[in-house]
Amino acid sequence: xxxxxxxxxxxxxxxxxxxxxxxxxxxxxxxxxxxxxxxxxxxxxxxxxxxxxxxxxxxxxxxxxxxxxxxxxxxxxxxxxxxxxxxxxxxxxxxxxxxxxxxxxxxxxxxxxxxxxxxxxxxxxxxxxxxxxxxxxxxxxxxxxxxxxxxxxxxxxxxxxxxxxxxxxxxxxxxxxxxxxxxxxxxxxxxxxxxxxxxxxxxxxxxxxxxxxxxxxxxxxxxxxxxxxxxxxxxxxxxxxxxxxxxxxxxxxxxxxxxxxxxxxxxxxxxxxxxxxxxxxxxxxxxxxxxxxxxxxxxxxxxxxxxxxxxxxxxxxxxxxxxxxxxxxxxxxxxxxxxxxxxxxxxxxxxxxxxxxxxxxxxxxxxxxxxxxxxxxxxxxxxxxxxxxxxxxxxxxxxxxxxxxxxxxxxxxxxxxxxxxxxxxxxxxxxxxxxxxxxxxxxxxxxxxxxxxxxxxxxxxxxxxxxxxxxxxxxxxxxxxxxxxxxxxxxxxxxxxxxxxxxxxxxxxxxxxxxxxxxxxxxxxxxxxxxxxxxxxxxxxxxxxxxxxxxxxxxxxxxxxxxxxxxxxxxx
Amino acid sequence: xxxxxxxxxxxxxxxxxxxxxxxxxxxxxxxxxxxxxxxxxxxxxxxxxxxxxxxxxxxxxxxxxxxxxxxxxxxxxxxxxxxxxxxxxxxxxxxxxxxxxxxxxxxxxxxxxxxxxxxxxxxxxxxxxxxxxxxxxxxxxxxxxxxxxxxxxxxxxxxxxxxxxxxxxxxxxxxxxxxxxxxxxxxxxxxxxxxxxxxxxxxxxxxxxxxxxxxxxxxxxxxxxxxxxxxxxxxxxxxxxxxxxxxxxxxxxxxxxxxxxxxxxxxxxxxxxxxxxxxxxxxxxxxxxxx
Ligand SMILES: Cc1ncc(C[n+]2csc(CCOP(=O)(O)OP(=O)(O)O)c2C)c(N)n1
Ligand code: SF4
Ligand SMILES: [Mg+2]
Numbered sequence: 001x002x003x004x005x006x007x008x009x010x011x012x013x014x015x016x017x018x019x020x021x022x023x024x025x026x027x028x029x030x031x032x033x034x035x036x037x038x039x040x041x042x043x044x045x046x047x048x049x050x051x052x053x054x055x056x057x058x059x060x061x062x063x064x065x066x067x068x069x070x071x072x073x074x075x076x077x078x079x080x081x082x083x084x085x086x087x088x089x090x091x092x093x094x095x096x097x098x099x100x101x102x103x104x105x106x107x108x109x110x111x112x113x114x115x116x117x118x119x120x121x122x123x124x125x126x127x128x129x130x131x132x133x134x135x136x137x138x139x140x141x142x143x144x145x146x147x148x149x150x151x152x153x154x155x156x157x158x159x160x161x162x163x164x165x166x167x168x169x170x171x172x173x174x175x176x177x178x179x180x181x182x183x184x185x186x187x188x189x190x191x192x193x194x195x196x197x198x199x200x201x202x203x204x205x206x207x208x209x210x211x212x213x214x215x216x217x218x219x220x221x222x223x224x225x226x227x228x229x230x231x232x233x234x235x236x237x238x239x240x241x242x243x244x245x246x247x248x249x250x251x252x253x254x255x256x257x258x259x260x261x262x263x264x265x266x267x268x269x270x271x272x273x274x275x276x277x278x279x280x281x282x283x284x285x286x287x288x289x290x291x292x293x294x295x296x297x298x299x300x301x302x303x304x305x306x307x308x309x310x311x312x313x314x315x316x317x318x319x320x321x322x323x324x325x326x327x328x329x330x331x332x333x334x335x336x337x338x339x340x341x342x343x344x345x346x347x348x349x350x351x352x353x354x355x356x357x358x359x360x361x362x363x364x365x366x367x368x369x370x371x372x373x374x375x376x377x378x379x380x381x382x383x384x385x386x387x388x389x390x391x392x393x394x395x396x397x398x399x400x401x402x403x404x405x406x407x408x409x410x411x412x413x414x415x416x417x418x419x420x421x422x423x424x425x426x427x428x429x430x431x432x433x434x435x436x437x438x439x440x441x442x443x444x445x446x447x448x449x450x451x452x453x454x455x456x457x458x459x460x461x462x463x464x465x466x467x468x469x470x471x472x473x474x475x476x477x478x479x480x481x482x483x484x485x486x487x488x489x490x491x492x493x494x495x496x497x498x499x500x501x502x503x504x505x506x507x508x509x510x511x512x513x514x515x516x517x518x519x520x521x522x523x524x525x526x527x528x529x530x531x532x533x534x535x536x537x538x539x540x541x542x543x544x545x546x547x548x549x550x551x552x553x554x555x556x557x558x559x560x561x562x563x564x565x566x567x568x569x570x571x572x
Numbered sequence: 573x574x575x576x577x578x579x580x581x582x583x584x585x586x587x588x589x590x591x592x593x594x595x596x597x598x599x600x601x602x603x604x605x606x607x608x609x610x611x612x613x614x615x616x617x618x619x620x621x622x623x624x625x626x627x628x629x630x631x632x633x634x635x636x637x638x639x640x641x642x643x644x645x646x647x648x649x650x651x652x653x654x655x656x657x658x659x660x661x662x663x664x665x666x667x668x669x670x671x672x673x674x675x676x677x678x679x680x681x682x683x684x685x686x687x688x689x690x691x692x693x694x695x696x697x698x699x700x701x702x703x704x705x706x707x708x709x710x711x712x713x714x715x716x717x718x719x720x721x722x723x724x725x726x727x728x729x730x731x732x733x734x735x736x737x738x739x740x741x742x743x744x745x746x747x748x749x750x751x752x753x754x755x756x757x758x759x760x761x762x763x764x765x766x767x768x769x770x771x772x773x774x775x776x777x778x779x780x781x782x783x784x785x786x787x788x789x790x791x792x793x794x795x796x797x798x799x800x801x802x803x804x805x806x807x808x809x810x811x812x813x814x815x816x817x818x819x820x821x822x823x824x825x826x827x828x829x830x831x832x833x834x835x836x837x838x839x840x841x842x843x844x845x846x847x848x849x850x851x852x853x854x855x856x857x858x859x860x861x862x863x
Binding site: 028031032033034148194195198199200201202206210213214218219221238240241242243244245247249250251253254255256257258259260261262263264265266267269283284287291374377378380381383395409411412413414415416417418419420421422425427428429430431432433436 | 577579580581582611612613614616618626628629635636637638639640641642645648649650651652653654655656657659660677678680681839843846847848849850851852854855858859860861862863
């Protein structure tokens, strides 16, 4: 039996079989007794049915990634078994639904009749509880944890509460007893030191929305698209109150132009989308850069190009986030790598937009949007609601006269001007003069220097070879990094979510390195090539399967790349 | 702003219809300031891309706020401005190509929402700024640089389109009668809802329709433009549809929905009943107690 710090279980089957509910229930019950948890689920694109899976990782330490070495697989049907059995670690256990299929005894699997056992309690929906009971037995989890969870979950002030609670607890027991008839045992989850801070259980999209709310977002206009839709839905539900405006647009072209209108009119404005929507917004983003209008676009990346893989993860929008429009423009990009960072990014992106008076891209990804995690309760009161400098003088003001940022007039107040997407003179009228185009181009780029307050992580800074992941690859990369350290293989560690502009000091350090290894989920090695353009010796480790990095792969590929570079061979 | 501004290098051709439209807009806005006591900074002119869109730079007198954005997107920008700031008066100035071709996709949703803005569409039946190509309102078989063998599609009927899509104020004007046009624009701005003022504004360089609109008895040319009859019931949409489908260009107010409820009114009404949720409330809603 290996010394487990944590426990990873995957529920796989057909959409509608309750995989996500089972994972959520396990997650909540574990979180409620103080464990750190992270869930991750993938959905098929079809609405009903189709292969689905949900995974939960439970640990006594903060969880960095969803994990790729399963301790237990719950296979609801044959296809699920065939697809996922390989992901189970040596010594792991597979519980399969023997109402659906049978397996020869292979020493690591056993069947249970989930539905039948569930229904026998009188509650047709108790099959999940049977499964959870069985898992609890395998990790020697006190029955009380799950019982308490059931009581809390189903105490809803309805007449049949008690009946349902009783049936569910009975189902837990049936599952436990069923598993107890086998000799399988996954050891014990290590005991927990309960965190002494308050917690919330949120996913990445919820965290972005909460961060935006904390920073005082006023206007939100968006068009549904996976995996960003839940941000729009959250805003529609919650962005209420005086002077707030939220609306479902008729296209992403409408979204971007609408939030540009709102930004012009003085509001903190935001939209959310995925790659296809960002492509449609291109011209509007360039306009906001040109007119110097604050706004934020959240791009929750999915597999691309074109319609791509709507429900899979990828980090292939970095280049379009940096250069979403034609012409000379490069946008500030903030790419959170954890659910906690999603909250910060939601707030900082809006504040950056206001500060430099221009568009900002918040680059998230499917992996984060579908990841629920218990994190310390974000400090709402500590979030600054930064607002643009507003012009309050007399009429006759020339907004675009100075060679860098200047106060922005707001309609209804003094200083009327024209916000012009054509090159313009100090009052905003169209011009074609060479000196003016030079002046204005430099003015627009100069404002990026106002965004130099990005933070970053730096460890073992003296190492010549360093690992620098970005976005959601942070988790698996960090686990690989820690594991390599434990094996005595040492690299430096760098990380920031402020990808553009990069914090000055970070860039200076990176330029000193012999090699900066960038694990990223795209074919081109987009971030590595950006670093190279800044004078950093960076090489990517790429993956483009629609799946997050596996820690095991990175443990092999990182030293491989480091070694090949030493021999002067570039391989990625 | 032109008289003050040596850097701005665009000018309308002599005789361009847009001059008349400019006069009408200036009069309408000034009248609004006089009668409502509204400051000029409360008006935002959202211009399309085209000769017509240069309106926003060429307005004389008191200067409103302006937007000269990208081609075809006046409505979405106006939507964001009016949605987030219902206190502002939003006036769109766009060409037929901008509004009906590249921007055509935006008319239906805003009409459906009854967005409370006024659009002045300067129709010259041509793409003026790009030098004379065919537009949605160019007639069948007309030869232009991009229809060298004659246009293969018939002309769109914009007034019919606005009525069909549910605009709650639809008027038709002509640039050579700026006083009448000013009144239509003024009324449109006072109408609470989606207001279309479609203007025949001939392009003297690429598609001079002055004579065709006014007619010329000596040459035996029947006028295309005619006044909406005094007894037309402007609250009767079916009657309006009949007029715009009959012949040529009816000039005047065609339709005004007396029961119009604009998006901003409906939004305020529904949302005022909702509880204000603070960020702290929302964060707390995800909290759970560790047992
Ligand atoms: C996305 C995009 N496509 C094409 C153009 C080129 N363009 C500029 S104005 C125009 C047509 C203008 O026609 P209209 O709206 O009728 O205005 P007019 O000049 O006739 O007043 C075109 C095609 C552009 N600016 N942007
Ligand atoms: S080209 Fe036509 S529309 Fe453009 S300014 Fe000249 S006359 Fe007016
Ligand atoms: Mg035109």
